Amino acid sequence: MSITVNIYYSGTNGNARKFAQDMINQGIVNQIRKEDGNLRYDYFFPMDDNETVLLIDSWKDQSSIDIHHASPMMYQITTLRNKYDLHMKVERFLSDDEIPISDLIFIRQ
Secondary structure (H helix, E strand, C coil): CCEEEEEEEECCCCHHHHHHHHHHHCCHHHHHHCCCCEEEEEEECCCCCCCEEEEEEEECCHHHHHHHHCCHHHHHHHHHHHHCCCEEEEEEEECCCCCCHHHHCCCCC
C-alpha cells in the first residue's frame, strides 16, 4: 500500500507555475525524487485554471513522508511557497494497488 498526496497550489499572477518552475530549477524536485520511499513527484496544470498547479506526490508509507517532512528541503519548499504567496488544498489517498476486474475492461494499455 502507498500514500498519494494531491496538493493544489493556488495563487495569482502565475505564481503557482513560477513556484513549480523554481522547485525544478533549484533541484529540489530531483532531490525529493531521490529520497528513500518517494514513488512519484510530478506537477500538472489544470486546463481550466491558470492560477493552480497540482502536485501528485506518492510515498511508500507514512514513515517516508515523516522523514521527508523533517528534511531541510521542507524549509526550501516553505520559503518558496511563501515567496509566491500560495495557498494549498490537500487530498490524501491510500492505494490498495489492485484494479478490480470489472474496471479492467475500460483500461487501454
